[in-house]
Amino acid sequence: MSRALNRGSGSFRDRCVANRTFQRGFTLLEVLIALAIIAIAMAAVMRASAQSATNAAYLGERTLAHWVAMNKLMEFQLQNTWPSVGETKGTYDMANAEWRWIGAVAATEDEAVRRMDVKVYARDGKEPLAVVIGYIGRPQ
Numbered sequence: 001m002s003r004a005l006n007r008g009s010g011s012f013r014d015r016c017v018a019n020r021t022f023q024r025g026f027t028l029l030e031v032l033i034a035l036a037i038i039a040i041a042m043a044a045v046m047r048a049s050a051q052s053a054t055n056a057a058y059l060g061e062r063t064l065a066h067w068v069a070m071n072k073l074m075e076f077q078l079q080n081t082w083p084s085v086g087e088t089k090g091t092y093d094m095a096n097a098e099w100r101w102i103g104a105v106a107a108t109e110d111e112a113v114r115r116m117d118v119k120v121y122a123r124d125g126k127e128p129l130a131v132v133i134g135y136i137g138r139p140q
Contacts, residue, residue, distance in 0.1 A: 065120040065129035068092045068099045072118050073134040076103065080139050083114060098123050105136075112138040 026034075072092060076083060088103040100121040108115050114136045119128040 061122065062129050064095050064097070065099060065122070066132065068094050068101060069118040069120045069130045069132035072101050072103060072120075073116060073132050076116055077134065077136050082138055083116065083136060085114070092120075100125075108135070114138075 071094075072090075083105045085105050085107050088105070090101055090103075092099045092101055100123065102119045102121075104117045104119075106115045106117075116134050116136055118132045118134070120130045121128055
Protein backbone atom coordinates (compact mmCIF):
# COMPACT_ATOMS: atom_id res chain seq x y z
CA MET A 1 0.00 0.00 0.00
CA SER A 2 2.80 2.38 0.77
CA ARG A 3 4.10 1.79 -2.72
CA ALA A 4 0.89 3.21 -4.24
CA LEU A 5 1.24 6.44 -2.28
CA ASN A 6 4.93 6.82 -2.97
CA ARG A 7 4.93 6.84 -6.75
CA GLY A 8 7.60 8.98 -8.24
CA SER A 9 10.19 10.85 -6.27
CA GLY A 10 9.52 12.25 -2.83
CA SER A 11 6.79 11.61 -0.33
CA PHE A 12 3.07 12.33 -0.73
CA ARG A 13 3.42 15.47 1.41
CA ASP A 14 6.30 16.76 -0.70
CA ARG A 15 4.31 16.33 -3.88
CA CYS A 16 1.33 18.25 -2.40
CA VAL A 17 3.57 21.14 -1.35
CA ALA A 18 5.20 21.14 -4.78
CA ASN A 19 1.79 21.21 -6.52
CA ARG A 20 0.74 24.23 -4.48
CA THR A 21 3.52 26.31 -5.86
CA PHE A 22 2.26 25.76 -9.41
CA GLN A 23 -1.39 26.49 -8.61
CA ARG A 24 -1.68 30.25 -8.71
CA GLY A 25 -4.94 32.23 -8.36
CA PHE A 26 -5.66 35.93 -8.65
CA THR A 27 -4.08 38.28 -6.16
CA LEU A 28 -6.20 40.63 -4.09
CA LEU A 29 -4.98 43.58 -6.15
CA GLU A 30 -6.02 41.92 -9.41
CA VAL A 31 -9.46 41.16 -8.02
CA LEU A 32 -9.90 44.75 -6.80
CA ILE A 33 -8.86 46.17 -10.17
CA ALA A 34 -11.30 43.85 -11.95
CA LEU A 35 -14.10 44.90 -9.58
CA ALA A 36 -13.29 48.58 -10.17
CA ILE A 37 -13.50 48.09 -13.93
CA ILE A 38 -16.81 46.25 -13.60
CA ALA A 39 -18.18 48.98 -11.32
CA ILE A 40 -17.24 51.70 -13.81
CA ALA A 41 -18.82 49.75 -16.66
CA MET A 42 -22.01 49.16 -14.67
CA ALA A 43 -22.23 52.86 -13.80
CA ALA A 44 -21.98 53.70 -17.50
CA VAL A 45 -24.73 51.19 -18.33
CA MET A 46 -26.99 52.61 -15.61
CA ARG A 47 -26.44 56.17 -16.83
CA ALA A 48 -27.21 55.17 -20.42
CA SER A 49 -30.40 53.38 -19.43
CA ALA A 50 -31.55 56.33 -17.30
CA GLN A 51 -30.86 58.72 -20.19
CA SER A 52 -32.80 56.44 -22.53
CA ALA A 53 -35.80 56.45 -20.21
CA THR A 54 -35.68 60.25 -19.94
CA ASN A 55 -35.49 60.60 -23.72
CA ALA A 56 -38.41 58.23 -24.21
CA ALA A 57 -40.60 60.30 -21.89
CA TYR A 58 -39.57 63.55 -23.61
CA LEU A 59 -40.26 62.12 -27.07
CA GLY A 60 -43.64 60.86 -25.93
CA GLU A 61 -44.54 64.33 -24.69
CA ARG A 62 -43.39 65.94 -27.95
CA THR A 63 -45.41 63.42 -29.96
CA LEU A 64 -48.58 64.26 -28.04
CA ALA A 65 -47.91 67.98 -28.47
CA HIS A 66 -47.52 67.46 -32.22
CA TRP A 67 -50.86 65.64 -32.35
CA VAL A 68 -52.50 68.53 -30.48
CA ALA A 69 -51.03 71.02 -32.96
CA MET A 70 -52.19 68.95 -35.94
CA ASN A 71 -55.70 68.62 -34.44
CA LYS A 72 -56.00 72.37 -33.83
CA LEU A 73 -54.81 73.19 -37.33
CA MET A 74 -57.26 70.69 -38.80
CA GLU A 75 -60.11 72.21 -36.75
CA PHE A 76 -59.35 75.64 -38.22
CA GLN A 77 -59.11 74.20 -41.74
CA LEU A 78 -62.48 72.43 -41.40
CA GLN A 79 -64.36 75.47 -40.09
CA ASN A 80 -66.41 77.31 -42.66
CA THR A 81 -65.19 80.69 -41.40
CA TRP A 82 -62.34 82.81 -42.66
CA PRO A 83 -59.90 83.33 -39.76
CA SER A 84 -58.88 86.90 -39.06
CA VAL A 85 -55.22 87.83 -38.99
CA GLY A 86 -53.88 87.74 -35.45
CA GLU A 87 -53.34 85.41 -32.55
CA THR A 88 -55.71 82.90 -30.98
CA LYS A 89 -55.03 81.05 -27.71
CA GLY A 90 -56.63 78.16 -25.93
CA THR A 91 -56.21 74.86 -24.15
CA TYR A 92 -56.71 71.35 -25.42
CA ASP A 93 -57.18 68.13 -23.44
CA MET A 94 -55.41 65.04 -24.72
CA ALA A 95 -54.02 61.95 -22.99
CA ASN A 96 -55.15 63.09 -19.54
CA ALA A 97 -53.16 66.30 -19.87
CA GLU A 98 -54.01 69.89 -20.60
CA TRP A 99 -51.99 71.54 -23.38
CA ARG A 100 -51.74 75.25 -24.14
CA TRP A 101 -51.78 76.27 -27.79
CA ILE A 102 -51.28 79.52 -29.63
CA GLY A 103 -52.41 79.92 -33.22
CA ALA A 104 -50.99 82.84 -35.23
CA VAL A 105 -52.83 83.64 -38.46
CA ALA A 106 -50.97 85.70 -41.05
CA ALA A 107 -51.85 86.96 -44.51
CA THR A 108 -50.02 85.53 -47.53
CA GLU A 109 -49.31 86.86 -51.02
CA ASP A 110 -52.38 84.99 -52.21
CA GLU A 111 -55.45 86.81 -50.87
CA ALA A 112 -57.43 83.55 -50.81
CA VAL A 113 -54.96 81.80 -48.48
CA ARG A 114 -53.88 82.47 -44.90
CA ARG A 115 -50.95 80.95 -43.05
CA MET A 116 -51.46 79.58 -39.55
CA ASP A 117 -48.68 78.66 -37.13
CA VAL A 118 -49.80 76.52 -34.20
CA LYS A 119 -47.47 76.27 -31.21
CA VAL A 120 -48.21 73.82 -28.40
CA TYR A 121 -46.82 74.06 -24.88
CA ALA A 122 -46.96 71.82 -21.85
CA ARG A 123 -49.27 73.22 -19.19
CA ASP A 124 -46.51 75.22 -17.47
CA GLY A 125 -43.96 75.14 -20.29
CA LYS A 126 -42.15 78.20 -21.59
CA GLU A 127 -40.82 76.66 -24.80
CA PRO A 128 -43.11 75.11 -27.42
CA LEU A 129 -42.95 71.33 -27.67
CA ALA A 130 -44.40 71.36 -31.19
CA VAL A 131 -44.85 73.89 -33.98
CA VAL A 132 -47.00 73.12 -37.01
CA ILE A 133 -47.48 75.43 -39.99
CA GLY A 134 -50.48 75.11 -42.24
CA TYR A 135 -52.52 77.05 -44.76
CA ILE A 136 -56.22 77.81 -44.78
CA GLY A 137 -58.14 78.58 -47.93
CA ARG A 138 -60.97 81.13 -48.07
CA PRO A 139 -64.34 79.35 -47.85
CA GLN A 140 -66.48 79.71 -50.97
